[in-house]
Amino acid sequence: MTTQKTFIIGLPRTGTTSICSKCLDLGFKVSHTAYTQKTFEQADVIADTPVFTDYQQLDKYYPNSKFIYLERELNVWLPSIRQLLQRMFHNITRDDGGFNPYLKRCYQQVFSPFTLENILQDDFLIDCYKTHKNEVLNYFLQRENDLLVLNISQAESLNQLQAFFGLNKTAESFEKLNCGGKVTAWKDIKHPLKVESTHNGRISTLDYLQLD
Numbered sequence: 001m002t003t004q005k006t007f008i009i010g011l012p013r014t015g016t017t018s019i020c021s022k023c024l025d026l027g028f029k030v031s032h033t034a035y036t037q038k039t040f041e042q043a044d045v046i047a048d049t050p051v052f053t054d055y056q057q058l059d060k061y062y063p064n065s066k067f068i069y070l071e072r073e074l075n076v077w078l079p080s081i082r083q084l085l086q087r088m089f090h091n092i093t094r095d096d097g098g099f100n101p102y103l104k105r106c107y108q109q110v111f112s113p114f115t116l117e118n119i120l121q122d123d124f125l126i127d128c129y130k131t132h133k134n135e136v137l138n139y140f141l142q143r144e145n146d147l148l149v150l151n152i153s154q155a156e157s158l159n160q161l162q163a164f165f166g167l168n169k170t171a172e173s174f175e176k177l178n179c180g181g182k183v184t185a186w187k188d189i190k191h192p193l194k195v196e197s198t199h200n201g202r203i204s205t206l207d208y209l210q211l212d
Contacts, residue, residue, distance in 0.1 A: 005062045006165075008047035009055045010070025011110065011132055013080040015152040016047040017186050019070065022158065024191045026167060031195040032186045035102050035203035043195040049106040052132070054208070056139060061208035066164065068148045069136050078125055085111065085119045100203050 006028070008016055020032045023045045031043040033050075040046065051058060055067060085107070091098030092107050093114065108114045111128050118124040140147040148164040150157050162168070 004044070005058075005065040006045045006068065007051045007055055007058055007065060008045065008068045008070065009052045009136060010047075010068070010072075010150075011052055011077075011081070011129060012048060013077055013084055014070035014072040016070060018152055019068070019150075019161070020045065020047050020186065021189060022161070024189070024193050026162070026165065027193070029193045029195050031197055033103070033197040034195075035100055035198050035206075037204050037207050038199065039195055039197055040206065040208070050102045050206075053106045053109050055136070057208045057211060059139075061211060065146075066148070067136075067140065067146060068150055068161075068164070069133070071133065071149060071151050072153070073151075074126055074129065077129065078122055081125060081129075082119055086116070089114075089116060089119065100198075102203060102206070 006023075008019055010016060017032060020030050023030045028044040029042060030045045031039050031047075033048045034040055034043065034046045035050075059065060059067070088099070088107070092104050098104070110132055111118070111125075136147070137149075148160065150160060152158075
């Protein structure tokens, strides 16, 4: 198995849990979110926070890495991301605790200004989605071998993923996880290749963020 890193840099509610689960089945060590340096060292595949904002720094710190951008139809993504952002809003914006600072920074950066009023506006969320997508595509312009753009709801998506990894296996389809507003499916997965995002709930300094 290759030790090359693969970063899944689609926004939340684009299928990150489903693709992480499939990567476990394909034999990769996987972390869905990563908040310690040890996690980054151990995992072959990392998704969600903080990689969907920090992909440029990660590209420099881990040369020859691969990146997967997940896209989703906006009419499906909008109600799903809105529900998630409303549910997370207090713990993202509070100053006296809540989520860890890496997670807070990522959401506040992509969905800026991060306010309840903005979250309720389709135009605002669509603009955030398109801005992030355009930044990714522009960054990887003329680097087609390094970036896979994938919609896991499409029939050929699993074959595309395996081809990107250089694998030749019988492909079926992605299992759709975290449907209907659920967000805890990754916690329920038991697998020997699953890498924990934190160390007993604690985060650490991330070396790639120390680069000049």
